Amino acid sequence: MIEAERIFDARDALADALANDVAAELRRAIAAKGRATLAVSGGSTPKLFFERLSQADLPWQRVMVTLVDERQVPETSERSNARLVRQHLLQNKAAAAQFVPLFENVEAAKALRFDVAVLGMGSDGHTASFFPEADRLKEAIDSGTSQRLIAITAPGAGEPRLTFTLPVLEASGRLALHIEGDDKKHVLDKALADGPEEDMPVRAVLRSATPITLYWCP
Numbered sequence: 001m002i003e004a005e006r007i008f009d010a011r012d013a014l015a016d017a018l019a020n021d022v023a024a025e026l027r028r029a030i031a032a033k034g035r036a037t038l039a040v041s042g043g044s045t046p047k048l049f050f051e052r053l054s055q056a057d058l059p060w061q062r063v064m065v066t067l068v069d070e071r072q073v074p075e076t077s078e079r080s081n082a083r084l085v086r087q088h089l090l091q092n093k094a095a096a097a098q099f100v101p102l103f104e105n106v107e108a109a110k111a112l113r114f115d116v117a118v119l120g121m122g123s124d125g126h127t128a129s130f131f132p133e134a135d136r137l138k139e140a141i142d143s144g145t146s147q148r149l150i151a152i153t154a155p156g157a158g159e160p161r162l163t164f165t166l167p168v169l170e171a172s173g174r175l176a177l178h179i180e181g182d183d184k185k186h187v188l189d190k191a192l193a194d195g196p197e198e199d200m201p202v203r204a205v206l207r208s209a210t211p212i213t214l215y216w217c218p
Helices: 011-033 047-053 081-088 092-096 106-110 166-170 182-192 202-206
Strands: 002-007 036-040 063-067 069-071 098-100 116-119 149-152 161-164 174-180 212-217
Touching (some): 002 011, 011 036, 011 047, 011 116, 069 081, 081 098, 106 149, 166 202, 174 182, 182 202, 182 212
Parallel strands (some): 036 063, 036 116, 063 098, 116 174, 174 212
Antiparallel strands (some): 069 161
């Protein structure tokens, strides 16, 4: 469920606020248990947020960064989310963080527990790799599944994917949904209305009891 909405006039302001909020949550987790884990999403939307977060003052050597989902392609591919994270987040002060990719690293990634997870949303209503018509969508969005990280394919996904499942996202210490543009806001409004989760799988997250903070700008 969306617990709070943070609305901004411009991308710069959103990126700064989201970076500050994520950094604060990571500091709290580090103070509580000595380490913190951040899960992020791919795509073009988070690039500016990544760049701002990379300059945050915190003990990055105690931060583990991973992905909510990934295309099953090597980092040499421009389609790789891991490549995006290395280029835009694991720079500056954040270069000291430990990165846990998903592609060809599934067993290591399965053990992760997220202190902060930042989700995006596609124009088709997908989030993570919860795509409409995906072959394992029912399992991926099942709150009762014992699977943490699964391989999944869908007509709208391009390459085969790897995605953490809904229970992993629900267990995050802090969950954020980052979207930009009027078109995405219209998609979100539609997802918040009645309708099957299978048609717009982001509904599985929005209808969860887990609190979500929405970050949006036009």
